[in-house]
Amino acid sequence: MLTEKESACKNTTTAKMKNVAEKEEISPEYIRKQIEVGKVVIVCGAGRKESVAIGKGLRTKVNASIGTSSDIVDKDMEVEKAKIAEKYGADTLMELSISGDFDEIRREVLKAVKIPVGSVPLYQAAIESISKFGAIVKMDDDFLFETIEKQCDDGIGFMAIHCGVNRLTLDRLRNQGYRYGGLVSRGGAFMTAWMVQNKRENPLYERFDDLLKILKKYDTVLSLGNGMRAGAISDSTDRAQIQELIINAELAQKAKSEGVQVMVEGPGHIPIDEIEANVILQKRMTDEAPFYMLGPIVTDVSAGYDHIAATVGASLSSAYGADFICYVTPAEHLSLPFPEDVKEGVIAAKIAAHIGDMVKLKKRDMDLNVATARRDLNWEKQFKFFIEPEKGRKIRKKHFPKDKDTCTMCGKYCALKIANAFFTECKPGK
Numbered sequence: 001m002l003t004e005k006e007s008a009c010k011n012t013t014t015a016k017m018k019n020v021a022e023k024e025e026i027s028p029e030y031i032r033k034q035i036e037v038g039k040v041v042i043v044c045g046a047g048r049k050e051s052v053a054i055g056k057g058l059r060t061k062v063n064a065s066i067g068t069s070s071d072i073v074d075k076d077m078e079v080e081k082a083k084i085a086e087k088y089g090a091d092t093l094m095e096l097s098i099s100g101d102f103d104e105i106r107r108e109v110l111k112a113v114k115i116p117v118g119s120v121p122l123y124q125a126a127i128e129s130i131s132k133f134g135a136i137v138k139m140d141d142d143f144l145f146e147t148i149e150k151q152c153d154d155g156i157g158f159m160a161i162h163c164g165v166n167r168l169t170l171d172r173l174r175n176q177g178y179r180y181g182g183l184v185s186r187g188g189a190f191m192t193a194w195m196v197q198n199k200r201e202n203p204l205y206e207r208f209d210d211l212l213k214i215l216k217k218y219d220t221v222l223s224l225g226n227g228m229r230a231g232a233i234s235d236s237t238d239r240a241q242i243q244e245l246i247i248n249a250e251l252a253q254k255a256k257s258e259g260v261q262v263m264v265e266g267p268g269h270i271p272i273d274e275i276e277a278n279v280i281l282q283k284r285m286t287d288e289a290p291f292y293m294l295g296p297i298v299t300d301v302s303a304g305y306d307h308i309a310a311t312v313g314a315s316l317s318s319a320y321g322a323d324f325i326c327y328v329t330p331a332e333h334l335s336l337p338f339p340e341d342v343k344e345g346v347i348a349a350k351i352a353a354h355i356g357d358m359v360k361l362k363k364r365d366m367d368l369n370v371a372t373a374r375r376d377l378n379w380e381k382q383f384k385f386f387i388e389p390e391k392g393r394k395i396r397k398k399h400f401p402k403d404k405d406t407c408t409m410c411g412k413y414c415a416l417k418i419a420n421a422f423f424t425e426c427k428p429g430k
């Protein structure tokens with residue numbers, strides 16, 4: 001079976017291309033053309049139905065990451081988190097468990113949601129290597145590739161794979177001589193430890209052709225991981241990150257030429273004045289491969305409210321051209337996210353994606369609908385166009401005004417009501 005990329009290159013418009021085009025309200029030919037040149041990918045997963053397109057000219061998509069930790073293994077809670085993420089509008093999910101029965105949790109999550117599910121297969125391979133071979137650093141290459149194939153076969157639609165953490169990247173990190181925030185990518189840290197201990201090249205880089213063969217067989221989208229991403233503002237856009245990006249750009253080119261759909265991950269922690277440069281650099285170096293921004297978090301001091309810091313970063317990233325953003329929850333840097341954190345994270349990221357699309361795609365119809373409904377004091381219509389209406393309804397109901405047209409902020413001195421009565425240009429319907 002051909003991948004979407006191969007079909008696009010043969011000038012074939014597939015059912016999935018038509019399906020995503022309809023959802024995006026864009027022509028199927030646009031989608032085909034952009035897939036052909038590697039600027040759009042369609043994420044789905046073997047045997048799964050729901051497809052999501054990510055890339056140039058399309059709505060910014062939101063990913064929610066879930067998964068167990070070594071301290072908290074609760075399969076039912078992970079399934080609940082997956083369902084909550086889908087309910088509140090996440091476009092994709094990443095199942096990132098690092099404890100428990102990996103296969104069972106992944107399969108239950110895949111069963112629980114329709115949206116495409118991604119993974120980092122290195123987690124399972126590395127952690128299962130502890131019982132199988134005695135330590136993460138004793139992980140066997142073939143076992144890693146078998147795990148990747150098993151996850152593809154289960155229906156994983158996209159995989160973050162840390163191929164760019166190679167010897168050159170580690171040399172650059174060593175030569176740089178500092179890392180204030182250390183290494184915060186779990187996949188990046190696992191792979192670095194493995195390479196240093198075994199004095200060997202990263203097998204995901206060395207055997208990139210084998211990796212592509214597996215991904216191509218299942219049309220699983222390769223998400224080239226950012227293992228060197230900064231975990232502190234002081235490390236943003238450093239030489240190690242850029243070295244890995246150069247490697248990832250080369251690998252993205254190779255993947256595209258082999259008919260594999262590919263996107264490339266970005267930062268991380270980054271101050272707002274470096275976001276535009278990162279988007280330009282990454283897009284330029286990868287021939288505009290879809291850009292997957294992780295957050296980003298724009299300050300190190302917002303723990304407890306990191307979803308707010310990430311909303312700032314993700315809004316700007318999307319406005320400058322990032323195509324896909326990973327949510328951040330209020331639990332970031334503090335604990336495993338629980339269901340309520342997942343809900344908050346998804347809503348915050350949806351707001352960020354919308355703010356970005358208002359600039360990137362000039363999509364402002366929802367804002368106009370809310371503005372006129374607000375002017376007309378039409379509360380029900382306003383709620384209809386909110387990204388998440390539940391909280392708005394709850395707050396209004398809790399402190400309901402004496403005059404039901406207004407709210408308790410100004411009450412009988414409601415500016416909108418007064419203006420509507422005296423100034424015809426502001427009247428409802430205008």
Ligand code: SF4
Binds near residue numbers: 407415416417
């Ligand atoms: S009462 Fe004040 S805040 Fe409330 S709708 Fe009227 S103008 Fe807006």
